[in-house]
Amino acid sequence: MSSKKYFIILITLLLLASCGKQEQEEITTEVKKEVQNDIQQEITTTGSTKEDRPTPIPISTKTKDGISTKFVEPTNTEFDSSEKKEPTSLKVNKINKTYKTPGWNDEVAFTITMNGNTIEKVVTESVKWNDISRKLQQSFWDAINAQIKGKTLEEAKWIKAVGGASLTTKAFVDVLETM
Amino acid sequence: MLYTLEALGTKLVIDTLDETLKEELVHFCFCEVKKFEQKFSRFDEKSYLSKINRNWWWEIDDEFLSLLELSQHVHKNSFWYFDITLWSSLEKLWYWSSKQGNEKSSMDDIILSLNTLTLLNGTHIDFWWIWKWYIIDILFKYLDMNISQFIINFWWDIRVKWKHRLGLEDPLDSSKIIWEVFLEDMAICGSSGQKRKFWWNHHLINPKTRQSQNESLAVFTQHRLASFADTYATAIFVSPLETSLKILEHTEWLDGLIITRSWEIYQSNNFLCTLF
Numbered sequence A: 001m002s003s004k005k006y007f008i009i010l011i012t013l014l015l016l017a018s019c020g021k022q023e024q025e026e027i028t029t030e031v032k033k034e035v036q037n038d039i040q041q042e043i044t045t046t047g048s049t050k051e052d053r054p055t056p057i058p059i060s061t062k063t064k065d066g067i068s069t070k071f072v073e074p075t076n077t078e079f080d081s082s083e084k085k086e087p088t089s090l091k092v093n094k095i096n097k098t099y100k101t102p103g104w105n106d107e108v109a110f111t112i113t114m115n116g117n118t119i120e121k122v123v124t125e126s127v128k129w130n131d132i133s134r135k136l137q138q139s140f141w142d143a144i145n146a147q148i149k150g151k152t153l154e155e156a157k158w159i160k161a162v163g164g165a166s167l168t169t170k171a172f173v174d175v176l177e178t179m
Numbered sequence B: 001m002l003y004t005l006e007a008l009g010t011k012l013v014i015d016t017l018d019e020t021l022k023e024e025l026v027h028f029c030f031c032e033v034k035k036f037e038q039k040f041s042r043f044d045e046k047s048y049l050s051k052i053n054r055n056w057w058w059e060i061d062d063e064f065l066s067l068l069e070l071s072q073h074v075h076k077n078s079f080w081y082f083d084i085t086l087w088s089s090l091e092k093l094w095y096w097s098s099k100q101g102n103e104k105s106s107m108d109d110i111i112l113s114l115n116t117l118t119l120l121n122g123t124h125i126d127f128w129w130i131w132k133w134y135i136i137d138i139l140f141k142y143l144d145m146n147i148s149q150f151i152i153n154f155w156w157d158i159r160v161k162w163k164h165r166l167g168l169e170d171p172l173d174s175s176k177i178i179w180e181v182f183l184e185d186m187a188i189c190g191s192s193g194q195k196r197k198f199w200w201n202h203h204l205i206n207p208k209t210r211q212s213q214n215e216s217l218a219v220f221t222q223h224r225l226a227s228f229a230d231t232y233a234t235a236i237f238v239s240p241l242e243t244s245l246k247i248l249e250h251t252e253w254l255d256g257l258i259i260t261r262s263w264e265i266y267q268s269n270n271f272l273c274t275l276f
Helices: A003-046 A131-148 A166-178 B023-040 B048-054 B062-077 B087-093 B130-144 B226-238 B241-250
Strands: A057-061 A091-101 A104-115 A118-128 B002-007 B010-015 B057-059 B110-113 B116-119 B150-154 B157-161 B163-170 B173-184 B187-192 B216-223 B255-260 B264-267 B273-275
Touching: A003 B062, A003 B130, A003 B226, A091 A166, A104 A131, A104 A166, A118 A131, A118 A166, A131 A166, B002 B023, B010 B023, B023 B048, B023 B130, B048 B116, B062 B110, B062 B116, B062 B130, B062 B226, B130 B150, B130 B157, B130 B187, B130 B226, B157 B163, B157 B173, B157 B226, B173 B216, B187 B226, B216 B226, B216 B241, B226 B241, B226 B255, B241 B255, B241 B264
Parallel strands: none
Antiparallel strands: A057 B264, A091 A104, A104 A118, B002 B010, B010 B150, B057 B116, B110 B116, B150 B157, B157 B187, B163 B173, B173 B273, B187 B216, B216 B255, B255 B264
């Protein structure tokens, strides 16, 4: 085959390749435009508010002790407006507490859920911390629910250094005193 | 048939029973994802996003503009909780970086005039999540032109074509499925701080406190578009519960499920799921 023929075949292949590439780019541009139009369309419709739309309500309240226990109480939660449950009657108190650690003031928020006059569960959240106190606050949270669930406020005040966190425990007991 | 791509430190899966899907198309889709990763990466200094963040003024393309407009829209509709200017807080909390940045920057520092973007007060924008949601919608279009049923699953962010039954995992134990959802031509997206965290730190930051938000365990949202479902899932997750409920209440065509840390479950009217 002469070099001229090689040259023609090469040019043809290049042209075919560029056509394919061009076609692919056109599709890409077209698709992107379509998605951008979809977004624009949704911005105009999704943004609109609907006054008669009901507020989501709790459909069920499950209990997890701390963060590691098994999921319990499976019930049918298939949504049916006739089955809407009223919001839970558990009383939830969220209290922030500042306490002093060596060279530092830490702050922790305790969310204490009361079921009647007994404690249902406690959630702790670090607000101000250093690396050590945060680790201790986590240990406290890991251990506290197993120790106080079902206890009255008075009974719960006798806990000591839960999860090895004596200052966090003291801060928690101080919060119980105020409730 | 399952096709998998490692991208953005996570996994993208295309799942279909339609045997007419050609491998060339899957390859093309994966190449597109890689192109987007290069464009929007916060870690690559040569990326389009990094160039914009290095300059305070830039002429942006239509794609970037579209994602910015979506961000601003959800910012407004989420009572200012959705925020793409938390770069420096994220660097500090999550990447443990000593990089200096303006920790007081806000969405007000983003000025958009036609295609011109101005970033005030040293503000950096972080798009790594938004492009991930947007690419799901792009891939959906490519696949939709060729096959009749499929699932695109980009690590908790899913969009399906045709009818599918999916499981939602327990936010505290990924080996368990706790709900089953039925989807038809919809997207479902999840937000949770449980997946990648160090103590209480994770990548979902409340812009008011500049700390990781830990009030909810997980949020799932449904919308026609993955980009919308996911932007709102993030907005709802980083908001306090009261605000989250307001967002769900007021946003048309958006449905969701919120699982709080105290294991209370809130579900909007049309979010149809059953316990597994």
